[in-house]
Amino acid sequence: MDDLYKEEILDHYWNPHNAGFLENATASAHEHNVTCGDKIRMDFIVDGDTVVDVRFQGEGCAISQASASMLTDKLKDLSIKQAQQMSDDDILQMLGITISPARMKCATLGLETMKKALCSPKN
Amino acid sequence: MPLRIPQIRSQFPILKRKVNGKSLTYVDNAATTQKPKAVLDKLEQYYIKINANVHRGIHTLSEEASAAYEGARETLARYIGATPQELIYTRNATDSINIVARLLESRLGKRDEILVTQMEHHSNLVPWQQLAKRTGATLKILPITDEGRWDMSELPRLLTSSTKIVAVNHCSNVLGTINPVSTIARAAHQVGALVVVDGAQAAAHIPINMRVLDCDFYAMSAHKMYGPTGIGALFGKKEILEILEPVSFGGDMIKSVSSFDAEWNDLPWKFEPGTPAIAEAIGWGAAVEWLKKNDIDQIERYERDLTKQLLNAFTELPDITVYGPATTSNRVGVVSFTMEGVHPHDIATILDREGVAIRSGNHCAMPLMVRLGVPATARVSLAVYNTKSEIATILKALKKAWTIFHPKVMVSVPESRRNLWQKNSTNH
Numbered sequence: 027m028d029d030l031y032k033e034e035i036l037d038h039y040w041n042p043h044n045a046g047f048l049e050n051a052t053a054s055a056h057e058h059n060v061t062c063g064d065k066i067r068m069d070f071i072v073d074g075d076t077v078v079d080v081r082f083q084g085e086g087c088a089i090s091q092a093s094a095s096m097l098t099d100k101l102k103d104l105s106i107k108q109a110q111q112m113s114d115d116d117i118l119q120m121l122g123i124t125i126s127p128a129r130m131k132c133a134t135l136g137l138e139t140m141k142k143a144l145c146s147p148k149n
Numbered sequence: 150m151p152l153r154i155p156q157i158r159s160q161f162p163i164l165k166r167k168v169n170g171k172s173l174t175y176v177d178n179a180a181t182t183q184k185p186k187a188v189l190d191k192l193e194q195y196y197i198k199i200n201a202n203v204h205r206g207i208h209t210l211s212e213e214a215s216a217a218y219e220g221a222r223e224t225l226a227r228y229i230g231a232t233p234q235e236l237i238y239t240r241n242a243t244d245s246i247n248i249v250a251r252l253l254e255s256r257l258g259k260r261d262e263i264l265v266t267q268m269e270h271h272s273n274l275v276p277w278q279q280l281a282k283r284t285g286a287t288l289k290i291l292p293i294t295d296e297g298r299w300d301m302s303e304l305p306r307l308l309t310s311s312t313k314i315v316a317v318n319h320c321s322n323v324l325g326t327i328n329p330v331s332t333i334a335r336a337a338h339q340v341g342a343l344v345v346v347d348g349a350q351a352a353a354h355i356p357i358n359m360r361v362l363d364c365d366f367y368a369m370s371a372h373k374m375y376g377p378t379g380i381g382a383l384f385g386k387k388e389i390l391e392i393l394e395p396v397s398f399g400g401d402m403i404k405s406v407s408s409f410d411a412e413w414n415d416l417p418w419k420f421e422p423g424t425p426a427i428a429e430a431i432g433w434g435a436a437v438e439w440l441k442k443n444d445i446d447q448i449e450r451y452e453r454d455l456t457k458q459l460l461n462a463f464t465e466l467p468d469i470t471v472y473g474p475a476t477t478s479n480r481v482g483v484v485s486f487t488m489e490g491v492h493p494h495d496i497a498t499i500l501d502r503e504g505v506a507i508r509s510g511n512h513c514a515m516p517l518m519v520r521l522g523v524p525a526t527a528r529v530s531l532a533v534y535n536t537k538s539e540i541a542t543i544l545k546a547l548k549k550a551w552t553i554f555h556p557k558v559m560v561s562v563p564e565s566r567r568n569l570w571q572k573n574s575t576n577h
């Protein structure tokens with residue numbers, strides 16, 4: 027069990043990477059799981075086809091927040107296409123833990139937010 | 150005969166299960182209860198010995214099935230202080246409430262009001278909310294106190310001569326409150342309103358009597374009271390059911406049918422179209438017999454004592470907020486809580502790894518969560534097969550959860566992260 031809440035996950039939960047907002051965001055989205063209160067907002071600066079910068083703000087369970095934090099690390103320097111093609115399996119690999127089906131929604135909240143931002147008409 | 154808990158536990162085969170290598174500590178009984186062998190055997194024996202369609206078929210199997218089915222109805226009706234004509238089988242308590250809303254719809258108009266409370270489960274809120282939208286009636290909400298009880302001081306203002314329906318829960322699935330149904334029924338009847346009660350959480354834990362409560366409708370689910378899934382019941386006062394028109398039609402709810410007309414059957418069959426959940430009704434009857442055999446008054450006393458121990462156990466945990474009444478006075482063993490710094494989902498996952506089954510989320514009561522000031526809680530809900538040692542297991546697991554999220558050597562944790570899960574959080 028301790029492998030689910032391993033040090034890396036808790037560290038991202040307590041000290042999220044790329045936390046904050048982007049004033050000049052070219053793409054932005056937020057997702058809210060009303061059944062539990064998990065929230066993620068992501069701001070992106072996209073230049074051409076590349077994610078130049080990303081920030082996120084959120085609140086909720088350890089899995090949702092740590093997952094979003096880790097995702098922001100991965101997204102920098104990815105092309106939009108690469109980002110949009112990320113799957114739930116990629117998230118699981120990124121987290122490096124086994125998650126029950128019930129918690130998948132938590133784990134993929136950041137991914138959902140990212141896809142919403144990068145697939146919006148602005149891009 | 151006093152309750153012998155080990156003997157009771159031995160009657161529930163599922164309690165022997167291991168979960169993640171640990172013994173199962175099942176404390177999600179408000180979601181559904183486990184079933185004693187007497188119920189399981191009855192279900193199986195029905196299909197092995199007497200399965201046939203009911204409603205007075207001539208052959209032997211049909212007669213036996215009909216007798217067993219109507220016998221089960223009588224058992225359940227008597228158990229809740231009602232007559233068999235007043236007990237309509239449905240799919241579950243939610244279905245029962247929806248049926249009442251449809252039955253009463255034609256009598257509701259723009260000048261009418263419906264009163265519900267702030268602590269309702271969605272099943273006893275959304276049907277009324279939507280009924281109000283369809284008919285133009287006004288929905289009103291009775292607020293709750295910080296203790297988690299109805300704020301009766303607001304009743305005179307909210308219950309008016311325009312109120313036609315008062316819909317309330319008997320026991321809260323979040324706060325554990327046992328509500329004063331007969332008190333509100335008296336007040337409601339004085340203004341000419343009908344009282345609909347969501348009794349899903351009550352029958353397994355406290356004695357219930359329709360004549361004492363004096364409500365007009367009462368909704369129940371079998372699976373919340375040691376019975377099978379897929380069947381519920383709606384109690385309705387005979388004189389009311391007699392004048393209401395059915396809203397669901399077909400075989401068995403008629404006496405005779407011509408091409409262009411139909412004559413309704415007598416109560417209760419008037420409101421039961423189609424082949425019923427025969428096996429389930431009979432299984433439910435066995436659950437009621439089981440409750441009678443173990444004496445619901447004793448069960449209530451035992452669970453009250455266990456709840457007291459559970460509430461005490463929570464005082465040993467740092468940074469815990471418990472919702473609902475602080476004592477066991479007019480309270481069942483449903484205890485919702487939050488733990489500072491640990492999201493209810495994370496609490497539930499960690500407890501699951503220790504074999505402890507709790508629920509976390511909004512418990513189908515989003516408006517109540519808003520009132521409590523949190524988006525979600527964790528919830529422990531007890532039944533008669535839970536034990537003192539299981540409470541110790543839960544406490545140990547909760548301490549583990551706390552320790553994981555509050556390690557002795559904390560990296561610098563932002564204030565905003567540390568205060569995530571306390572009461573009055575603005576996270577909604």
